[in-house]
Amino acid sequence: MQKLSTFDLTPGMVLAEDVLNFDRQTILSKGTELTDVLISRIELNGVLSVYIEEPDIPSKESVHEGYGPAPAKVREDVPPPPPGTHLEFAPSKPTYSERIRDSKEFKDFKRSFDQATESFSFQLNQMVENNAVVNSEEMLSEPLKLIERAGSGSNAFDMIHNMRDYDDLTYAHSMNVALLNYVSASWLDWSEEDKKLAMLCGMLHDIGKLQVSHAILTKPGKLDPIEYKHIQKHPIFGYKSLSDKGLDEHVLNTALMHHERNDGSGYPLQLTGDAIDRFARLTAISDVYEAMTAARVYRGPLCPFRVIEIFEEEGFEKYDPEFILTFLTNVGATYVRNACVLNDGREGEIIMLNKEKLSRPVVQCGYDYVNLMERPDLFIAELL
Ligand SMILES: [Fe+2]
Numbered sequence: 477m478q479k480l481s482t483f484d485l486t487p488g489m490v491l492a493e494d495v496l497n498f499d500r501q502t503i504l505s506k507g508t509e510l511t512d513v514l515i516s517r518i519e520l521n522g523v524l525s526v527y528i529e530e531p532d533i534p535s536k537e538s539v540h541e542g543y544g545p546a547p548a549k550v551r552e553d554v555p556p557p558p559p560g561t562h563l564e565f566a567p568s569k570p571t572y573s574e575r576i577r578d579s580k581e582f583k584d585f586k587r588s589f590d591q592a593t594e595s596f597s598f599q600l601n602q603m604v605e606n607n608a609v610v611n612s613e614e615m616l617s618e619p620l621k622l623i624e625r626a627g628s629g630s631n632a633f634d635m636i637h638n639m640r641d642y643d644d645l646t647y648a649h650s651m652n653v654a655l656l657n658y659v660s661a662s663w664l665d666w667s668e669e670d671k672k673l674a675m676l677c678g679m680l681h682d683i684g685k686l687q688v689s690h691a692i693l694t695k696p697g698k699l700d701p702i703e704y705k706h707i708q709k710h711p712i713f714g715y716k717s718l719s720d721k722g723l724d725e726h727v728l729n730t731a732l733m734h735h736e737r738n739d740g741s742g743y744p745l746q747l748t749g750d751a752i753d754r755f756a757r758l759t760a761i762s763d764v765y766e767a768m769t770a771a772r773v774y775r776g777p778l779c780p781f782r783v784i785e786i787f788e789e790e791g792f793e794k795y796d797p798e799f800i801l802t803f804l805t806n807v808g809a810t811y812v813r814n815a816c817v818l819n820d821g822r823e824g825e826i827i828m829l830n831k832e833k834l835s836r837p838v839v840q841c842g843y844d845y846v847n848l849m850e851r852p853d854l855f856i857a858e859l860l
């Protein structure tokens with residue numbers, strides 16, 4: 477048995493242990509033989525290393541433990557990927573995400589993001605340590621400036637999508653979820669007041685994690701049942717710690733219910749549908765989106781169409797149908813007219829989304845219109 481970085485996996489290897497996602501759910505079982513599709517699935521779930529039954533694979537130093545970001549690494553030892561695999565490793569020109577990250581606009585955004593996150597962590601600690609009442613206006617002032625800077629629509633989304641270089645478990649994650657909530661609420665045409673409230677809900681949704689031991693939060697690999705039960709208490713810890721702070725009840729409900737799922741498969745109360753606060757239903761989507769894309773630092777964020785695909789694979793019934801459809805449609809729409817590369821190497825332009833399968837739009841390659849819905853062998857490997 478050997479532990480390997482996800483990037484060093486190749487088809488044909490056999491899993492020696494179950495592979496778990498960010499929520500410690502099994503996504504692939506021990507004994508499974510890997511294929512390209514399954515390797516993509518492991519990557520898409522943000523898993524950085526797995527155990528395989530494959531001796532003598534010389535890449536030990538590249539193994540990174542756990543779910544946090546891994547350091548950047550050079551892959552001189554690896555030949556070019558065969559057709560059907562990700563192309564992100566060997567781009568000769570800057571990728572879409574590298575170009576965004578290099579832009580002045582993004583650098584300004586990131587600087588403000590750092591400031592906002594710092595002041596947020598200070599406010600949060602004040603609140604937890606001194607039992608201080610939350611000043612919602614003050615807490616929202618920095619993130620609102622960020623949104624103002626980026627605009628509330630697709631541009632802001634693109635900035636947030638590319639904001640992927642934090643290993644912080646709670647503060648930067650919560651800030652990202654807050655910004656995603658604001659953008660998502662804008663896409664749903666919520667009132668300005670509700671958009672701000674959604675932002676506050678995102679900022680405070682995981683406050684209960686401050687009461688979960690750091691060792692458990694950062695433990696690589698499988699949690700034992702007791703540890704898992706403990707981590708699942710963070711919504712209740714959060715609800716309790718927010719309950720006497722003069723906050724809107726939606727903020728408390730979001731802390732309590734953001735892991736509930738529409739079909740009753742969530743925790744801690746197994747609520748269904750409308751019994752889940754609408755701000756918690758909105759936050760659930762931002763939270764999962766954030767967590768799915770979080771471990772991508774070493775090669776930039778995932779292609780958004782890959783992220784949409786994971787949501788499609790997992791099934792929309794876990795989420796509010798209107799919220800998830802609006803969110804993913806707008807994520808996709810952000811990149812219509814964007815240049816891209818297909819996995820067969822052809823460059824093209826995304827020209828139209830397929831409503832029934834948002835991860836598989838129509839791409840124009842020269843005079844050819846490639847409807848990805850009718851071509852299961854093809855996918856968007858990279859945005860340009
Ligand atoms: Fe949470």
Ligand SMILES: [Fe+2]
Nearest residue numbers: 649681682763
């Ligand atoms: Fe979260």
